[in-house]
Amino acid sequence: MAAPAQTDVRWDLTPFYTSVTDPAYAKTLAELPDLLTKIEAHLDSLSPSLTAEQLKNFLAEFEQTFLTYRLISSYTSLVVSADANDNDAQKALSSLQAIATRAEKFSRRFESFIGTLDPKLWENAPELKDDKFxxxxxxxxAKHLLSPELEAHTADLEEFGSTAWERLYDDFSSNIQVELNGNSVPISAIRGMAYxxxxxxxxxxxxxxxxxxxxNEIPLAAAMNSIKGEASHLAAQxxxxxxxxxxxxxxxxxRASLEAMLEAAKDSFPDWRRYLKAKAKLLGHTNGLPFHDLFAPIGADTSWTWQQAETFVEEGFRAYSDKLGDFAKLSYDENWHDAFPRPGKRDGAFCAGVTPGISRMLHNFKESVNGAMTLAxxxxxxxxxxxxESRTGIQRRTPMTLAxxxxxxxxxxxKRKAISESTGDAKLAILEASLQGSCQVTVDITSRFLFESAVIxxxxxxxxxxxxxxxxxxxAQLDTYGDGLDPExxxxxxxxAKPHYYSTFAFYNFPYMFGLLFALGLYRIYQESPDGFHERYDSLLSRTGMAMAADLTQEFGxxxxxxxxxxxxxxxxxDDIDEFCNLVG
Structure with a gap:
């Protein structure tokens, strides 16, 4: 696909605030301490013998307070993610940290209070039926909380510990400049050259x-050591x-579900090594695929512009449902996306919910079919x-797996649209790009799980x-990729390079594999029985924080x-690997 010149695409954050110096931003920031004081007092007034109606009323106030906090916190983080060199935003983020610590203390006090209640309170109350789980x-x-005093002290210390180290990683890594052919290039753009x-x-x-x-390894290692050390200590305590x-x-x-998934993934490694060796052969390598060619495009010209990716994704979504297609178009029309790498911008891609139903998405767009898949x-x-959108805060607590x-x-x-609509070299290119992503989610994710387990x-x-x-x-790479990659x-x-390691919440890796394999299972069900699937699927997504993963998946058999x-x-x-290997010959 030939690609015309790109045009810059940046998200529009003005529906929330015009900047961190916006008077409306200052007003929200000034209101938050009073809102927290009010909800803290409300929590203090509650008795362990409260009624279901009293708990429901408290949860409603809790929701309004934390929607306000979520708005200003998400907005500030988005501004810094797009430009770590925005000094006003960095100051605002620093100022917000004290409120974040206070909110975290409150959340732990709230959890501790819920731990003192008799579960029959919500199990038998119709008004709390959606809050039961x-x-x-x-x-x-709550059984794993320290005393209220120690939890409050821990929240204070985290501001100067893991939270500060995580912020250091984000700010420091996003500002790394790399000398290449006499030019200074952002590390995110350098990583994009892998494609x-x-x-x-x-x-x-x-x-x-x-x-x-x-x-730059010394400060990055210090951040990793500090974050993992703190998380390990607190988990034990x-x-x-x-x-x-x-x-x-x-x-x-x-754990049984995790082990079943990881065992199945391990059993598939020989197939992935066949794919990697076939790709290596195509690129002229004889000792396995070198890592620098892991993301190399294969086949016909695979250069895509952002605008081409937008159109392709919208068309694919619309073939599934008009609701999904309309949603994609809305996100383009209202500028929910920040597309291209630039100095000071965080690497990778993410989606952040700012207000209920409203999101913003950061990308570092690669001009390939992979870029379109990341957009999707x-x-x-x-x-x-x-x-x-209609769920309350505690109902929206979606676990990483289902997220x-x-x-x-x-x-x-x-992926399926791209593969089905292509032939010859174009099909080879798109099939390989699809396998490339699935290999990352199956093989590389396992390597990350093994690495993080060993580090911890x-x-x-x-x-x-x-x-x-x-x-x-x-x-970890040798144990998973095996002879599919060149060991040298x-x-x-x-x-x-991976921000997921720099979080106190460990193992943000296997949920991607869960998502891929569960989504493939759902997609197969959709193909076999499309009638009524869309409604059932949307219902599942609306309840991802309201049941155990195994119970939700059982609804689809x-x-x-x-x-x-x-x-x-x-x-x-x-089957895709077999087809790719046959095409390569």
């Missing part, structure tokens, strides 16, 4: 990227056996936010050096505790 989960979480059609460009950019991470147990709890997922992915998150369902379902729609275990003993982080990353040309600094389900979804991908 989230209140039960909060009640369960370039020119082999020399990919290899040169990869070498420059590794050198840049090497030059709160009585969790392992950090993985914390994540599984907040994912509304059991983030729009899936935004559509999920739309489906949650990736809508995004990858939408991505699957676009070793961090219990002491801080790790940058070299040790690199060694653990190499080993791996990416030991992926720990520095899917048992996630069984390895056979995950293997069935992976079989769809194996």
């Amino acid at each position: 989230p209140l039960s989960r909060i009640h369960s979480s 370039d059609t020119n082999a020399e460009t990919r290899a040169t950019a990869f070498s420059a990227e590794l050198a840049a991470w090497k030059a 709160r009585g969790w056996p392992e950090q993985l147990d914390v994540t599984l709890h907040y994912c509304n997922m059991d 992915h983030e729009l899936g998150h935004a559509y999920h936010n739309l489906c949650l 990736e369902t809508a995004s990858i379902f939408c991505e699957t729609i676009i 275990e070793k961090r219990k003993e002491r801080a790790l050096t940058p070299e040790e982080f690199c060694d653990l990353m190499r080993q 040309k791996l990416h030991p600094y992926m720990w520095a 899917i048992d996630i505790t069984q390895k056979s389900f995950w293997a069935g979804s992976l079989a769809v991908l194996r």
Whole structure:
């Protein structure tokens, strides 16, 4: 697909505030302390013998307070994500941190209070029927809280600990400049060159990227050590056996389902290695695929503009439903997207809900079919936010696993459309781009899970050096990619490149695999029985915070505790691998 010149695409945040110096922003910021004081007093006035109606009234006030907090917090974070060099926004984010700490303290006090109540209060009250599950989960979480005094002290310390380290990572990494061919280029743009059609460009950019991470490894390793150390200590103090147990709890997922999924993924590795070797052969490599060619485009010209990606995604969504197609068009027309890399802008892509049903999406658009798939992915998150629009705050607490369902379902729609509409070299290109993404979500995600597991275990003993982080990353890649990648040309600094590691919430990796394989299962059901599917699917998305993952999936006849389900979804991908290998010859 030939690509005309790009035009810049930036999101419009003015429906919320014109800037952090907007008087309306200052007014909201000034109101928040009073709102928090009021809700804190309301919580203090509640008795463990309160009625269901009293609890319902409190939850309504809680909702209004935290919608206000969510608006100003999301807005400020979006401004900083788009430009870490905006000094006014950085000052505003710093000022907001004290309120964030206070809000976190309140949330823990709220959880602690719910933990003192008799669950029969919400189990038997019609007015709390939609709150039954989230209140039960909060009640369960409260068992792992420290004393109120210690939780308040911990929240204060986190402001100067993990929260500060996470912010350092975001600000520092987004400002790394890389020297390439005499020019200073943002690290996000350098990483984007992995998708370039020119082999020399990919290899040169990869070498420059590794050198840049090497030059900046000390502060990044310090951030990783501090965040993982704090999270490990707090998990132990709160009585969790392992950090993985914390994540599984907040994912509304059991260990049996996780193990079944990971075992099925491991069984599929030989198929993924066949794909990687076929791609290596196509690119002229004989010792496996070098990491710098992992994202190399294959086949016909695959250059896409942002505008072409917009059109393709909207058409694909509309073939599924007019509601989804109209939603995509609305997001374009109202400028919900910030498309291209630039200095000071955060790398990667994400979707942020700002107000109920309203989102903004940050991209670092790659001019390939992968860029279109990422657009579909983030729009899936935004559509999920739309489906949650009528839910209250505690009902919207979607676990990470199900948070990736809508995004990858939408991505699957676009992948299948692209593959079905192409032939010859164009089909080879799109099929490979699809496999490329699925390989990341199956194989690379497993490598990230193994890496993070090893880091957490070793961090219990002491801080790790940058070299040790690199060694653990190499080993994780060898254990998953195997001989599909050239063992001499791996990416030991992926720990520095992925923001997900720099969070106290560990293991933000396997939810992507859950999302991919669950979405493939849903898509198969949609193809086999489309009648009534759209309504059932939207209903599922509106209730992702209101039931255990296994219970929600059972509504579609899917048992996630069984390895056979995950293997069935992976079989769809194996068919794609077979087709790709046959086309390569």
